Amino acid sequence: MAYDEYQEERIDRILREKNVEFYSKKMMGGLCYMMDDKMLCGIVKDQLMARIGTDAYEEALKKEHVKEMNFTGRAMKGYVFVDGPGMDMDEDLEYWIQKCIDFNPMAKSSKKKKK
Numbered sequence: 001m002a003y004d005e006y007q008e009e010r011i012d013r014i015l016r017e018k019n020v021e022f023y024s025k026k027m028m029g030g031l032c033y034m035m036d037d038k039m040l041c042g043i044v045k046d047q048l049m050a051r052i053g054t055d056a057y058e059e060a061l062k063k064e065h066v067k068e069m070n071f072t073g074r075a076m077k078g079y080v081f082v083d084g085p086g087m088d089m090d091e092d093l094e095y096w097i098q099k100c101i102d103f104n105p106m107a108k109s110s111k112k113k114k115k
Contacts, residue, residue, distance in 0.1 A: 003030040003043040010090070011041070011048075014097050038107045041100040048082040050096045053103040060099075078103075 008024070008031055015022050015033070022035045030044035042049040049069060052060055054077050060066050065086025069079035087093040 004046045007043050035104050038109045046084050048087050050080050050100050052099045054078045
């Protein structure tokens with residue numbers, strides 16, 4: 001698979017410790033975590049994809065090892081990629097996961113596809 005399984009184990013553990021109800025599913029070439037049927041975060045290759053919202057976006061981009069999420073040539077505001085060194089330490093990864101959890105209640109759910 002196109003994502004780091006060690007990071008999957010770490011994120012699973014953090015979410016369980018925080019008593020977050022979540023599920024994961026393979027999508028966008030990686031693994032996405034869902035909370036309340038909304039994308040929470042994900043792993044693409046060895047990067048954390050963090051959905052932190054537009055209010056936290058500009059400040060997050062000032063941090064080392066953080067860059068805009070860009071799949072199509074256009075940045076997705078409110079989403080960032082965190083490279084490996086930015087989440088090596090457990091407290092760093094927990095920081096980003098908590099940012100995602102904090103934003104989740106304000107996040108919009110994607111439209112369900114009709115079958």
